[in-house]
Amino acid sequence: xxxxxxxxxxxxxxxxxxxxxxxxxxxxxxxxxxxxxxxxxxxxxxxxxxxxxxxxxxxxxxxxxxxxxxxxxxxxxxxxxxxxxxxxxxxxxxxxxxxxxxxxxxxxxxxxxxxxxxxxxxxxxxxxxxxxxxxxxxxxxxxxxxxxxxxxxxxxxxxxxxxxxxxxxxxxxxxxxxxxxxxxxxxxxxxxxxxxxxxxxxxxxxxxxxxxxxxxxxxxxxxxxxxxxxxxxxxxxxxxxxxxxxxxxxxxxxxxxxxxxxxxxxxxxxxxxxxxxxxxxxxxxxxxxxxxxxxxxxxxxxxxxxxxxxxxxxxxxxxxxxxxxxxxxxxxxxxxxxxxxxxxxxxxxxxxxxxxxxxxxxxxxxxxxxxxxxxxxxxxxxxxxxxxxxxxxxxxxx
Numbered sequence: 542x543x544x545x546x547x548x549x550x551x552x553x554x555x556x557x558x559x560x561x562x563x564x565x566x567x568x569x570x571x572x573x574x575x576x577x578x579x580x581x582x583x584x585x586x587x588x589x590x591x592x593x594x595x596x597x598x599x600x601x602x603x604x605x606x607x608x609x610x611x612x613x614x615x616x617x618x619x620x621x622x623x624x625x626x627x628x629x630x631x632x633x634x635x636x637x638x639x640x641x642x643x644x645x646x647x648x649x650x651x652x653x654x655x656x657x658x659x660x661x662x663x664x665x666x667x668x669x670x671x672x673x674x675x676x677x678x679x680x681x682x683x684x685x686x687x688x689x690x691x692x693x694x695x696x697x698x699x700x701x702x703x704x705x706x707x708x709x710x711x712x713x714x715x716x717x718x719x720x721x722x723x724x725x726x727x728x729x730x731x732x733x734x735x736x737x738x739x740x741x742x743x744x745x746x747x748x749x750x751x752x753x754x755x756x757x758x759x760x761x762x763x764x765x766x767x768x769x770x771x772x773x774x775x776x777x778x779x780x781x782x783x784x785x786x787x788x789x790x791x792x793x794x795x796x797x798x799x800x801x802x803x804x805x806x807x808x809x810x811x812x813x814x815x816x817x818x819x820x821x822x823x824x825x826x827x828x829x830x831x832x833x834x835x836x837x838x839x840x841x842x843x844x845x846x847x848x849x850x851x852x853x854x855x856x857x858x859x860x861x862x863x864x865x866x867x868x869x870x871x872x873x874x875x876x877x878x879x880x881x882x883x884x885x886x887x888x889x890x891x892x893x894x895x896x897x898x899x900x901x902x903x904x905x906x907x908x909x910x911x912x913x914x915x916x917x918x919x920x921x922x923x924x925x926x927x928x929x930x931x932x933x934x935x936x937x938x939x
Contacts (some may be wrong), residue, residue, distance in 0.1 A: 543787075543789065543795070544788070544790070544798075544803065545789070545790045546756075546789050546791050547791075547792075548792050549643070549709060549793060549836075550791075550806055551756055551791040551792075551796070551834060551904060552800065552834060552835060552864070553805070553806060553810050553863065554755035554756060554802065554806060555754060555755040555824070556753055556755075556810060556824075556832060556863060557755065557805040557810065558752065558755035558802065558805065559581070559603075559753065559754065559824050560577060560580055560581075561602065561777075561810045561816055561824060562810075562812075562815075562860070563602065563603050563604060566604065566606075570604065570606035570608060571608075571614060571615070573604040573607075573729060574607050574611040574612075574615065575615055575620050575621070576604075577600055577603035577607075578600070578615070578633050579633040579801045580752070580753070581599075581603070581823050582632070582633070582636065582699060582749040582750070582753050583631065583632050583823075584596050584600060584627050584630060584631045584632040585626065585627075585629070585630050585804055585823075586601050586623070586628070586629040586630055586631060586744060587628075587629075587821050589743065589754070589843060589855065591642060591872045591873065592855070592857075592871060592872065592880075593873070595855055596612060596631060597612070598822070599819050599821065599823065602816050602817075602818060602819075602822070605907070610681075612631060613713055615619060616631075616633075616711075616712065616713050616714075617713055618871075619634055619728070619855050620633070620726070621634055622637060622711070622727070623710070623711040624640045624643075624644075625643060625795075627707065627765045627826070628821075633902065634729065634732065636745070637728070637733070637734075638732075638733045638734060638743060639737055639745045640707075641707065641736045641737070643734065644705065644706050644735055645707070645915045646868050647702075647705045647709065648896035652767075654701075654702050654705055654706075654807060656698040656699075656701060656702055657698075658699075658702050659667045659698070659699050659702075662695060662699045663699045663702060663703055666699050666700060666703065666860045667703065667708060667723070668707075669731050670679075670709070670722065675688055675721065676694060676720070676721055677715065677718050677719065677720050677721070678700055678719070678721075679695035679718070681697075681700075681788075681865070682696075688745070699934070703721070707724060708723070708724060709722065709723065710722060710723075710724045710728070710892070711727075712726075712727045713830070723764060725732070726909070730788045735840055738934055739772050740772075743772050743773045744780070746762050746763070746766075746769070746773060747762060747773065747780060748776055748777060748799070749801065750762040750934070751786070751797060751798055753803070753823065755798060755799045755802060755805070756789060756791060756796040756834075758797070758798060759800075759919065761827055763913075766828060777797065779900060781797075785799065785800060786798070786799060787799075787800050810863055813862070813900065814861075814900075814904075815861040815900035815901055815903070815904045816861075816904065817857050817859055817869065817904060817908050818857055818858045819857065820843075820855065820856065820857065821841075822858070825837075825839055832893070835864065835865050837865040837922055839858060839868070842855075843855055852868055852870055852884055853883050853884045854883075855870060855871070856868045856870045857871065859901070861900055861901075863890070864888075864890070866887065866888050867886060867897070867901075869882055869885045869886075870884040870885075870886070871883060872914040873913070873916075875913065877917045878913060878914050879914060879915075879916040879917070879918055879919050880908075880909050880912060880914040880917050880918070881920065882917070882918070882921075882922075883920045883921065884920065884921045884922070885922040885923065885927065886922070887923050887924060887927075894924055894926070898930045898931065899929055901931070902930070902935075905917065905935070917931065917932070917935040919932050
């Protein structure tokens with residue numbers, strides 16, 4: 542039998558599954574960061590640093606005690622690893638064996654790498670790392686007359702080919718640059734390295750996606766994955782028959798959910814807590830889904846020509862009262878320790894601007910600390926009184 546959920550119930554289920562807004566957690570701050578990664582199943586890595594980078598931002602929103610060095614600690618402790626999800630990401634080490642499906646496809650040539658394989662160069666790199674230990678791409682630069690073997694660009698491409706097919710891993714980063722090491726030197730001794738069969742892999746995708754996202758469609762579970770819709774659909778039917786998964790109807794649209802996850806609907810949601818999200822946050826990364834479930838039409842505009850931008854270069858979605866109610870284009874200017882809000886635009890559905898202003902001011906206090914900022918400068922808002930209120934709040938000493 543199909544469960545019927547209101548749109549608000551579905552949103553609540555999604556937000557609880559995404560740990561937004563975050564609840565208080567026990568244990569150490571580091572263990573809370575690991576728990577967040579394991580719940581989300583991946584955290585996307587991004588290089589843009591107009592504010593704190595996306596991977597830090599995403600985890601900080603789930604764990605208010607998050608520290609910037611947590612990811613490095615978890616990497617060195619072999620609790621998380623870098624690989625590819627729908628993009629470069631940190632993944633929980635417990636899921637390592639499920640990365641082997643993609644790695645095996647790259648190694649066999651079943652899946653093409655964006656770089657052409659240079660087998661002799663790849664063999665030479667493996668030999669050098671085995672003899673010298675962990676190395677970065679810059680260690681393969683040749684400062685005299687460049688040779689075909691050790692020119693930096695081909696070496697970087699070869700390193701990435703070896704990384705994607707699983708011969709190399711990244712045990713840590715140095716100044717955000719990847720350090721490469723032989724996989725067997727990075728993996729925990731007790732890690733499961735059996736390549737999952739297709740059914741195991743599909744079950745993993747279903748369980749992890751629905752566990753992290755509350756409700757989902759087959760197209761969302763196979764996002765940017767090729768040739769998996771049919772086997773995943775078959776696996777999903779088996780899980781439906783076994784009662785592990787339920788069909789749920791949300792505003793006339795059929796979705797799937799893990800059977801036990803509906804208990805989350807009995808848990809209160811901290812709706813009054815406002816969160817400023819990263820454009821690469823797990824909640825917002827699938828834009829079509831975001832439109833359907835939250836009626837929020839979102840596009841990150843850093844890849845859009847400046848003349849065509851509607852809201853700004855790096856616009857951050859704002860979650861409040863269980864809805865996405867605004868977007869804020871901002872930048873942390875490190876030299877002057879100033880957070881610039883270049884543009885703050887409210888959704889037409891947002892009516893209680895006074896309460897929103899209070900909630901935003903409260904969250905900006907900690908958001909500015911997270912970005913090492915002490916001053917705020919508001920340049921433009923869609924509601925003029927809001928700019929004045931925010932400016933006064935921070936001028937008066939927060």
